[in-house]
Amino acid sequence: MTLDVLGYWWLPDHEDHKVPGRFIWDAEEGGDLDLLGELIPLELKDNVLADGRVQKYRERRTKLQSQFPIIHGEVRRQAFTLLDSFSLNGVGLSDLEESPEHVATNGVLVGAWYTDRDGIEADRAIFHMRHLTTWVDTDSITTRYPHMDGEPDGPYIAITARQAPAYIARFENAEVRLFNELEPTGDRDTHSGVNHAWRLAIRADDASQLEKLTDIATNLRALVTIGTGKTADIEKTVLQHPKLVKRNLAGEALPKFRNDITYYSRWSHRSSDTAPVGRHDMYFDLAQLGGPDVIARWLATTARYSTELRRVMATRYTDAMYLEDRIANTCAALESFDIVRRGVPKDEATFKERIRASAENLGTPFADLIVEPLDEWLKEVVRARNDLAHHGAGFRLNGSVGEHFLAEQLYWLFAMNLLREAGADDAAFESIGKHRGLQWLVGQARERHAAE
Structure with missing residues (x-):
């Protein structure tokens, strides 16, 4: 914009x-x-x-x-x-x-x-989020070619647009709604069509600070990014305040109609890749996740681990971060995640014990990803983390620790643990495991394990 x-x-x-x-x-x-x-x-x-x-x-x-x-x-x-x-x-x-x-x-x-700045409030917000429409994955628009289906006297092209019902969840004192937006396009004489999109709408019970509304949106942005594998940039934000209502010609307030406040912000780590995501390129969609109930639990979970989530997602939102920083950031987030999840104080468990706890919390989905025995994989992670923290031999010799697939394994260890905490359906984990990106990681792990 x-x-x-x-x-x-x-x-x-x-x-x-x-x-x-x-x-x-x-x-x-x-x-x-x-x-x-x-x-x-x-x-x-x-x-x-x-x-x-x-x-x-x-x-x-x-x-x-x-x-x-x-x-x-x-x-x-x-x-x-x-x-x-x-x-x-x-x-x-x-x-x-x-x-x-x-x-x-x-x-x-x-x-x-x-x-x-602290007084910027609104009780309603609508966010236009890239890739949200594909991730929701519905059949709001269907296109048929009757003349090719044995109906020579039928229309050449038939486009049917259906208003899909909204997905609604409650989080704290707000209603979080994913709603379907259908908009006619064209002049209807030379061309005609329908724009189809899903939007995120947040309606707070009372006027809330802007940061509270945007925190909800950025946490959902992380979920869509994990699910689609592409950065779900927030492209536009529209706010509404209960005191900013439209008025009729006589100057009387029309409480049911609001004036829009458009909010432009430098959202952190915008992606340079604006191409749409294909349905078959996603790791999981909303239906596989488990629907709106899981969205509510995801928001509650990510509110608990907000610092850890932002640190890990920063490694996905930008291509400019060094591989070593991706590994270091994710290791630090995983360590902090375990401290919060299990409530074990920082000095009462080692880094290795904390990573093990997260891996064991996932069980089979993560064991299938790393292929090798967990103890051997943990040694690699600890070695990489220590080399980074203390500029050890691996860092000094070639300026790089680990490999791309180690960074990916750590990322999915964190992402899948958050999904587990939010109560995501097994279908989401199964879909992640079948994704060709994960299958590539498994193949790389097998090759490395066989060569040792």
């Missing part, structure tokens, strides 16, 4: 000082605000010289003064709130006249003004 707008911009504490400027938003680069003046009003001070003359000067800004949690803007009567911004040249502003200022920003809300 991109924006390129001209408007007036100001700080909440200086509403009477509005500066014209151009704002550009790019999902990869974030926001760029080019102003024709300065956000902080220019204040000149007097420096009285020894001969009585007065010299004008301005105090230099500090780095802290060049950070702006909130910037307000107005573009064609539409409200903008820029989030987590900082001036790229504010510290260096020293002229006695107002100078152009260049500001970078990490997020923007279009449709409302908020005065406090």
Whole structure:
């Protein structure tokens, strides 16, 4: 999603000082605000010289003064709130006249003004998530060619679109809904069709902080990423607040109809691969997972292991991470995961014992993946982890520890343990095991084990 707008911009504490400027938003680069003046009003001070003359000067800004949690803007009567911004040249502003200022920003809300970063609330949020539609895996749209099926007098093409029922789960004080969206396309004269998509909608019982809503979405994003094997980027977010309702021509509020607030954010670790995922390329879909009840349990599970989940998923969301970092991050997350899961204090179990506990918690699905006896595999993991932690021989000789399939084995040890904790159906584990990516890992493990 991109924006390129001209408007007036100001700080909440200086509403009477509005500066014209151009704002550009790019999902990869974030926001760029080019102003024709300065956000902080220019204040000149007097420096009285020894001969009585007065010299004008301005105090230099500090780095802290060049950070702006909130910037307000107005573009064609539409409200903008820029989030987590900082001036790229504010510290260096020293002229006695107002100078152009260049500001970078990490997020923007279009449709409302908020005065406090912690006060950004909404009770409804809709997230457009890449690959969610394929992962839900329904038959909302069917296409037939009657003339090819023995019906020469029938229509040439018949497209049937059915509104599929929503999947609904409860998590804490919110309803989490996956709903089917069907949208007609074309001018109906020269071309016509239907866009089909599944969306994530969160409806909180009361207005909730933005972070709470986005935490739910990012935890579900991790599930879809694990299931599809491709990064489920959040492409668009629409928020609604109970006080922002539509009004009729008489100015009366229509409580059932809300104004949308579009939220743009630099979601961490966006994927460069935007191609759709094929149904046969996925590790498991929603039906194999077990349906909406498992989604509710997944959200509860990942809330408990949120730090561990984010650390491991960072290894999947980006291709820029070194293999050694993937192994180190996943090992650290697995160690922390076991501390929380079993409640065994950090100093009362070794790293090896914790990895063993996670492997034994999975049983056959993981034993089939590593092929070799668990004790032998654990030795390899401990050796790799120690070499990384202490720059041991393997690291010093070639700058690399382990191999790609060791990193993958550790990743699936973590991912499948979370699925187990969430009560995923056996069908999900069976589907993971049959995936050609996992079969490749098994083949590599067999070759290595046979060569030893």
